[in-house]
Amino acid sequence: MTQNTPRQETVTDLIHHAYAPPAGFVAPQPAVHKASTVIFPNVAAMRTREWKDKTGYTYGLHGTPTSYVLEERIATLEGGLQCLLVPSGLAAIANVSLSLLTQGDEVLIPDNAYGPNKALAEVELKHYGISHRYYDPLDPADLAAKISPATRVVWLEAPGSVTMEFPNLPQLARICRERKVISVLDNTWGAGLAFQPFDLLRDGGSLAVDVSVHALTKYPSGGGDVLMGAITTRDESLHLKMKLTHMRVGFGVGMNDVEAVLRALPSMALRYRAHDVVARELAQWMGQHSAVVQVLHPALAGAPGHEHWKALCCTGAQPDGLAAGLFSVVIDSRFTQAQVDRFCDSLKLFKLGYSWGGPISLVVPYELPTMRSLPQTQVQAGTVVRFSIGLEAAGDLQADLAQALAAAFDGDA
Numbered sequence: 001m002t003q004n005t006p007r008q009e010t011v012t013d014l015i016h017h018a019y020a021p022p023a024g025f026v027a028p029q030p031a032v033h034k035a036s037t038v039i040f041p042n043v044a045a046m047r048t049r050e051w052k053d054k055t056g057y058t059y060g061l062h063g064t065p066t067s068y069v070l071e072e073r074i075a076t077l078e079g080g081l082q083c084l085l086v087p088s089g090l091a092a093i094a095n096v097s098l099s100l101l102t103q104g105d106e107v108l109i110p111d112n113a114y115g116p117n118k119a120l121a122e123v124e125l126k127h128y129g130i131s132h133r134y135y136d137p138l139d140p141a142d143l144a145a146k147i148s149p150a151t152r153v154v155w156l157e158a159p160g161s162v163t164m165e166f167p168n169l170p171q172l173a174r175i176c177r178e179r180k181v182i183s184v185l186d187n188t189w190g191a192g193l194a195f196q197p198f199d200l201l202r203d204g205g206s207l208a209v210d211v212s213v214h215a216l217t218k219y220p221s222g223g224g225d226v227l228m229g230a231i232t233t234r235d236e237s238l239h240l241k242m243k244l245t246h247m248r249v250g251f252g253v254g255m256n257d258v259e260a261v262l263r264a265l266p267s268m269a270l271r272y273r274a275h276d277v278v279a280r281e282l283a284q285w286m287g288q289h290s291a292v293v294q295v296l297h298p299a300l301a302g303a304p305g306h307e308h309w310k311a312l313c314c315t316g317a318q319p320d321g322l323a324a325g326l327f328s329v330v331i332d333s334r335f336t337q338a339q340v341d342r343f344c345d346s347l348k349l350f351k352l353g354y355s356w357g358g359p360i361s362l363v364v365p366y367e368l369p370t371m372r373s374l375p376q377t378q379v380q381a382g383t384v385v386r387f388s389i390g391l392e393a394a395g396d397l398q399a400d401l402a403q404a405l406a407a408a409f410d411g412d413a
Contacts, residue, residue: 030262033064034255052243061252070258071230073265074220077192078212079199080232082239085258086251089188089215090116092229096184096211097121097153099245100238103129106150110137110167111374112160114186134373137167138305140175147179156185156209158195158312159298159305162366162386163379164328166298166305169312170200173209182238188215193272194322195312198234202315210235211242217355219324222264222271224358226257271391275325275357278397279389283327285398291335291409294380297327304378325389326356328366330382335409340365340383343408349392349400356388361397363387 008016025031038057040046049056054068063071071083086092097120101107107125109118111134121132131150136142137160147154154176159166169185176183185197191214198208214220216228233239280299287295298309299321313321331340344352350363366384368376389397 029259030066030069032255032259033066035060035064038064052240061250062247064255066255066258066262067253070262073262074192074214074216074230075232077220077265077268078187078214078230078232079192079196080212081234082232082236084231084239084243084246084251085216085253086229086231086246087253088227089114089186089213089217089229090120091251092213092215092231093117093186094120094124095231095242095246095249095251096213097125097130098249099242100153100182100184101125101128101130104150105152106131106133106148108133108135108143108146108151108154110135110155110157110160111372112137112163112165113155113157114161115371117155117186136374137172138165138378140168140171143172144175144179147175147181151179151181153182153184156183157189158185158187159189159309162328162371162384163368163376164296164298164303164326165378166303166309166312168305168308169195170207173200173207176210177207182211183209184211184213185209186214187212188218189324189326191219191268191272191324193219193269194324197232200312202311208234210238216261218357219268219272219275220261220265222268222357222359223260224355224360226260228253228257228261272322272324274391275389276323278394279325279327279387280323281394282387282389282397282401283329286327286329286401289405289409291331291405292329293332293382294330295327296329296379296384297323299323324357326386327389328384328386330380330384331409333382335383337365337383339408340385343404344385346404346407347400348403349397350387350404358388359391361388361390361392 038059049058051058051062067085071085075083086095107121109132133146135146156172158169173183187197197212200207212232214230216230231242283295283297286292297303298306344363344365347363350361353362364386368384
């Protein structure tokens with residue numbers, strides 16, 4: 001500083017400090033870049049910098065180096081080329097629907113889809129003049145028959161929500177491709193690990209869904225403490241269309257949440273397998289109890305859609321397949337709802353709570369007739385209870401289930 005340069009106030013110096021740390025710092029985790037405002041070096045850069053292709057930064061809502069890194073890693077996980085981060089899995093569903101549907105269009109949704117996806121169609125999309133119908137995901141012919149000239153988007157889900165039916169996903173995707181409608185898969189369960197949504201054939205052919213949505217809230221986060229979703233595709237035009245909607249509705253994610261997911265991703269495959277192993281063990285064990293009339297788990301023989309799961313998820317490299325950490329059971333209809341509730345309330349390690357993929361095991365009883373529009377012939381009569389297996393020891397979870405089963409049902413067995 002020269003004598004002729006007036007000295008700035010300390011507060012100004014602190015805000016406009018000239019020091020920049022040296023380049024070359026490398027560590028296991030990416031740096032966390034947080035911003036709403038992004039600084040430009042000059043007006044020309046402000047006018048020409050491009051955020052849509054990730055060659056630059058314009059505003060925090062459109063991404064920072066941290067969110068760009070996570071988007072690229074999720075794209076790799078899913079086998080896609082482009083990815084968008086949104087505030088939740090449901091936000092991913094909404095972003096896709098708002099991007100690809102307009103007044104007069106129709107969307108087809110599997111009857112066993114994630115409930116909020118159905119509610120979005122029944123209320124919000126209806127306000128915009130977008131119609132919807134539900135199809136039987138276990139009957140590809142039903143989907144083919146319901147695709148109409150107005151159909152623009154078909155949602156797929158594997159397996160179905162709560163009742164865990166696994167559809168013939170390649171066949172459903174093939175029907176969509178042949179009928180020239182966009183297929184969108186809720187791939188939260190598969191998580192990019194059980195199967196690849198952009199490579200659904202094992203015979204060397206080419207068949208893919210058009211878009212995959214993924215609730216990063218679940219397995220990628222793994223801690224039960226982050227809300228985030230992702231939209232992945234290989235189609236540049238679809239990606240740009242959804243990215244522009246993303247910009248216009250103002251979807252953004254916090255960089256501390258992005259950091260949490262980036263930290264969890266390296267252990268995701270290990271955690272996914274651990275959840276899977278214990279879920280299969282406990283599902284088989286639960287099936288032996290007299291109160292349980294059906295176990296709903298895609299990897300178990302006899303479960304609805306098991307053969308479809310086996311064909312898609314069991315490969316030479318993974319002969320036993322992967323199947324996440326979820327399963328449901330159907331409690332015999334001779335037991336009352338109060339007894340089912342007592343069973344859930346008696347559990348000590350399993351907590352009552354929605355979501356899955358975290359370290360704590362969860363349980364939720366459902367009233368299936370209120371959730372479905374089509375006949376549920378693949379699910380036996382009774383009350384459906386879903387379990388999300390955490391990372392506790394299998395023996396401790398089994399003991400917890402045993403004492404709760406005894407408390408609720410053994411007197412009437």
